[in-house]
Amino acid sequence: MSLKPRALKPGDTIGIVSPSSPVEQVDLEKGIECITARGYHVVLGPHVLDRLDTCDYIAGTDENRAADINAMFADPAIDAIFCARGGYGCLRLLDRIDWQVIGRSRKPFVGYSDITSLHLGVAKTSGLPTFHGPMVAAHARMTDATREQFWALLESPEPTSIQDSERKPTTLVPGQVEGELAGGCLCLLAHACGSRYEPNFDGKIVLIEDVGEAVYRADRALWQLKNAGLLDSAAGFVVGTITGWKKEEADPPKNDPVRMFEEILGPLNKPTVLGFPFGHEPDPLLMPLGARVRLDGTAGTLELLEGVVE
Numbered sequence: 001m002s003l004k005p006r007a008l009k010p011g012d013t014i015g016i017v018s019p020s021s022p023v024e025q026v027d028l029e030k031g032i033e034c035i036t037a038r039g040y041h042v043v044l045g046p047h048v049l050d051r052l053d054t055c056d057y058i059a060g061t062d063e064n065r066a067a068d069i070n071a072m073f074a075d076p077a078i079d080a081i082f083c084a085r086g087g088y089g090c091l092r093l094l095d096r097i098d099w100q101v102i103g104r105s106r107k108p109f110v111g112y113s114d115i116t117s118l119h120l121g122v123a124k125t126s127g128l129p130t131f132h133g134p135m136v137a138a139h140a141r142m143t144d145a146t147r148e149q150f151w152a153l154l155e156s157p158e159p160t161s162i163q164d165s166e167r168k169p170t171t172l173v174p175g176q177v178e179g180e181l182a183g184g185c186l187c188l189l190a191h192a193c194g195s196r197y198e199p200n201f202d203g204k205i206v207l208i209e210d211v212g213e214a215v216y217r218a219d220r221a222l223w224q225l226k227n228a229g230l231l232d233s234a235a236g237f238v239v240g241t242i243t244g245w246k247k248e249e250a251d252p253p254k255n256d257p258v259r260m261f262e263e264i265l266g267p268l269n270k271p272t273v274l275g276f277p278f279g280h281e282p283d284p285l286l287m288p289l290g291a292r293v294r295l296d297g298t299a300g301t302l303e304l305l306e307g308v309v310e
Contacts, residue, residue: 001180001308003126004106004309005106006310007154007157008155010038013043013079014042016042016043017081019083019114020059020083020087021059021086022050022085027140028049031136031138035082043072043077046068047061057088057089063096065093069093069097070098074105078107082135083135085135085136086113087113088114089114090116090118094117094197102122103125103128104126108154110130110133110286115184116184116185116188117192123200123290129290130288131154131287132184133284162287163301169273169276170275173297174271181207181238181288181289182206182290183208185211187221190225193225201233201234205234205235205236205237205293207238207240207278208240209243209280210243211242212244213242214248214249215242215245215260218260219264231264231268236270236271238272238273239274239275241279243281276300288308292305
């Protein structure tokens with residue numbers, strides 16, 4: 001990595017924004033308590049708790065949500081930006097974001113799910129590593145071990161393994177490979193195809209996960225990436241799961257996301273693991289997009305080759 005975010009330390013100030021759907025105030029407050037317990041100060045964007053009268057899936061106007069993001073990255077008193085929650089709405093903001101200010105700021109930026117669209121924008125415009133991981137509303141539900149992994153990546157410049165000894169992934173394709181982490185939420189990756197924010201997976205180790213999708217819809221999104229040539233150019237894959245997929249299927253389900261991943265990713269013959277504990281699953285690990293890592297598909301391990309922050 002030629003460009004790294006600055007390391008955080010207790011006493012720093014974290015700005016919180018709502019780029020996607022509305023956050024419940026009680027969940028936001030519980031998450032803030034966890035962050036301040038670590039010794040950090042918190043500043044809320046002016047529109048964090050906004051709700052539109054015209055729809056219930058967007059947290060405020062596009063103008064205000066984008067303005068909060070741009071202001072947080074431009075403000076020298078803010079050391080990092082955490083997203084309150086995901087949902088939907090980031091795609092509407094991409095042409096309103098000041099990407100140059102984000103790149104120059106070198107501030108850690110944390111979120112996942114719908115925030116994948118913003119991660120793609122940062123990767124495309126500056127290459128500043130960002131963090132796919134728990135948002136503020138989920139902090140109160142994190143275990144001590146996962147919370148420690150979260151802060152260790154943001155505070156320490158030392159490389160480490162990204163793993164959970166209690167939740168080991170399974171091998172789909174064995175072998176070792178090194179490269180930068182890329183990817184995120186599957187449907188957002190597919191939606192970006194054909195746009196100026198289309199992901200670049202060349203030589204990358206690609207993260208894939210999603211939530212609330214029927215298997216056929218996840219299949220369609222994966223084939224979109226495949227037909228765009230993006231999967232063929234990747235070096236390897238770290239797959240989580242499609243959280244909550246059974247709710248979208250018949251009971252008992254005939255379809256299965258594991259079979260789908262085996263069918264589409266297996267023939268690519270690139271090191272691949274399934275069931276990695278990140279994304280929409282309970283207690284997800286923080287994943288540093290843009291960081292150089294070593295994936296061991298045989299052992300099911302992911303190891304940082306250098307620190308993410310400095």
